[in-house]
Amino acid sequence: MAIEHKDIAAIREDYSKGSLSENDTLANPFEQFELWFKQAITSQVLEPNAMVLSTINKEGYPSSRVVLLKDLKADGLSFFTNYTSQKGKDIAEYDKVSLLFFWGELQRQVRIEGRVTYLSPEDSDEYFASRPRGSQIGAWSSPQSEIIADRSFLEKLVAEHEREFTDLDAIPRPSFWGGYMVQPVRFEFWQGRSSRLHDRIIYTLSNSEWIKNRLAP
Template sequence: MSETTNIALPSMRVSYEQGSLTESDLASNWHEQLQLWLDQATGAGLPEPNAMVLATSDPEGRPSSRTVLAKGLDERGLVFFTNYTSAKSHDLMATRYASATFPWFAMQRQAHVRGVVEKVGPDETARYWAGRPRGSQLGAWASPQSRVVSGRTSLESALHKVERQFADADRVPVPPHWGGWRIRPEEVEFWQGRRDRMHDRLRFRLGRDGWEVQRIAP
């Protein structure tokens, strides 16, 4: 590792001065506030504004994280779709808990969602599936997600086999091993960077009497 690299990391620093977040700025509930920030990130032209870092853990508590795309948002929770045989799905089936972070770096914002998970119903999965590009549908059939494969050639061979299988089909059906997960939030935090690392952190937290808003120290 070069000396320049050793020096660069400790000295990398950004002063967050784009905005602030007060209690009066918040929408009346967490999902409207999250939708507002998603809309603003989209309007600002951020790449993949619905990308979120999904964190799970296995039964032994070993964490894993990866980026997925949010594909549903309402008062029930936050939805993404994946292979049910994937590593993330095995974690979710074992622990039934997840967290997700939207890292909107260009806007000096983050949003964190934490809560229990549940599988999305087949009708909701089918509605989303119908709007996916055909290539993505075929890829979901072909890929044994998270499993070790012998090489790129084996993946391409699997895709070609699926292409032949559904060549005469007007519609590609939903694979039995594929569907959605919904995170039903217990906490949703909205983080706005501020100068001198005195960031604004406001959290919707679900308690016995419903949702409450809390300010958290940075």
């Protein structure tokens, strides 16, 4: 049965779980993000480190997918993937990306824009070594973003790599897999409010300093 347009249009949520003012937010957006991230964990938000990564492909179209934040430092946010995946190819062509965190349980979202760089091989090695063995084998086995015939093709590659690494206590990191760091130039913190009069606080990097302003909802 088709969903009626009126049924979709009638979906509404009253946003009343919090507020956000210029005085409530910290001067440094990384510190503000860390505060909200900790609150998301405390509130048992489902996968609080899940973020939508948007890239630009060679045809000029935006492309979005959910990836997982794996590290937060004073100068950037890190994630890991296959360098030959679609997002890896997009980043190699165009190094500007955006991130979006949505924490529905808190009626909050954070939008981030910035440039992305490769993490060092040492950082990528360290994280890869911390992954479960099955995930390590999965990284070796998946020709990520490529068209494959069926599921059995992937399962065959997994079985082959399981045999290849069966005698190794430590599986090496594939050269085509590693980490990226997004270095933000803009943060926007959004808190849902009643009557769609949401609070939006934006930080913009200017001459190495963060400038904070309020945006109309």
